[in-house]
Amino acid sequence: MTDFRKTRARAPLRLGLAGGGTDLSPYCDQFGGAVLNITIDRYAFASFLPRDDGRVVFEADDIGVSEVYEPNSTLHSELVLHRGVYDRMIREHNGGRALGLTIKTTVDAPAGSGLGSSSALVVALVEGMRAILDAPLGDYDVAHLAYEIERIDLGLSGGRQDQYAAAFGGVNFIEFLANDRVIVNPLRASDAVCNELESSLVVCFSGRSRSSAAIIDQQTAGLKAANADTLTAMHQLKADAAEMKRALLVGDIDGMAEILNASWTAKKATAAAVSNAGLDALFDLAMQSGALAGKVSGAGGGGFMFFLVHPESRFRLIQALNAAGAQAGPVKLTHRGSEAWRF
Structure with a gap:
């Protein structure tokens, strides 16, 4: 054509x-x-x-x-x-x-x-x-x-x-x-569960982008070498996904938060560069400002973090993160994938 x-x-x-x-x-x-x-x-x-x-x-x-x-x-x-x-x-x-x-x-x-x-x-x-x-x-x-x-x-x-x-x-x-x-x-997930999850999410740009390749290569090297710590962390991350699915389907935000925090700890064990002092400080500030849990989105090292928070505390969390120089705000879920249109 x-x-x-x-x-x-x-x-x-x-x-x-x-x-x-x-x-x-x-x-x-x-x-x-x-x-x-x-x-x-x-x-x-x-x-x-x-x-x-x-x-x-x-x-x-x-x-x-x-x-x-x-x-x-x-x-x-x-x-x-x-x-x-x-x-x-x-x-x-x-x-x-x-x-x-x-x-x-x-x-x-x-x-x-x-x-x-x-x-x-x-x-x-x-x-x-x-x-x-x-x-x-x-x-x-x-x-x-x-x-x-x-x-x-x-x-x-x-x-x-x-x-x-x-x-x-x-x-x-x-x-x-x-x-x-x-x-x-x-x-x-029901509309009520999706609404509660959406209202409990805060996304926050950490202030700098990062290349995921180096972190992914480090994780891959650990897997190829059958590094015990890397494998144990990966097994935990996989188990967390199944547990997160169960918690999400019933709208258990506190349960999701507990899994998210454990998953963040496991993810940091897969490669040294997943977190750094700046991300740790942002995480600590969020937890002190009402967040229930959080982690870096993607491979880590920078980019966006996201947090779970009870909806009544979301505004206070966003204010605290922005006051510290981050770029935080709410986010909406979407339910459609890729699409093309002509006109």
Whole structure:
């Protein structure tokens, strides 16, 4: 297909409530991983605009990078996610024929946020290209393809949960098994439970982004070496995901908080760089200001933290965090995954 209408796509970012890290190889290949995550009202956006000159243009407005390629030129891009998706989709779903278009993207959180922003962007790009090329891809296909583009084609370190969260959306218990088998279990939480959870959440940007690759590589090295401390921590994180699912389904926020605190302790045992003095100070301040529990979202080292708090204490917690120079606020749950539309 070489002619198309203006197309847009988006994919939601996520918070990992429990089990993050167990979606990494070789752990999930050997023991099976499990993650409980929720998608929130922050998105990766992509717009696909047709061109008459055959050029391919990538524009990432939020980071101020723009690249222009002549027809049939080799793409050597700084915007590797854009390039990786374009190359793979053109090769597999357009017979290798170049398609002239402008792809403009923005993400509602900085890279290194810990909210799965990079993977959500890849999912949004795949979703938009799927719509343009009429590619026969379902949600599992979109998520798996996004995973392959990031981890295999581009060789970027990371796990699997972010792509599936972005593609499916909502509240999901996701199992990661050997041979790249993934099972997404949407949780049928009642409206009252979702409202209570949403009202009990505070997200807080720690003030600096971080690269997750070094932390993930350290965790992976510990797993490959069968490091006892790393394995014990990973087993605990997996067990926490199952316990968190049970607590969430009945709306037991205090129970969720207890699991979250234990899970944060276990996560810090998987790699030394997961936490640091700045994150520990932010955590301590939150706990002194009414938070029940908290942890870093994503691999750690920086980015966003999130906290559970009784709703009647949420405003006081947000005030205290912002007074300390952090960027804190409420967040809303979303229940739809990646989607594309034309007009």
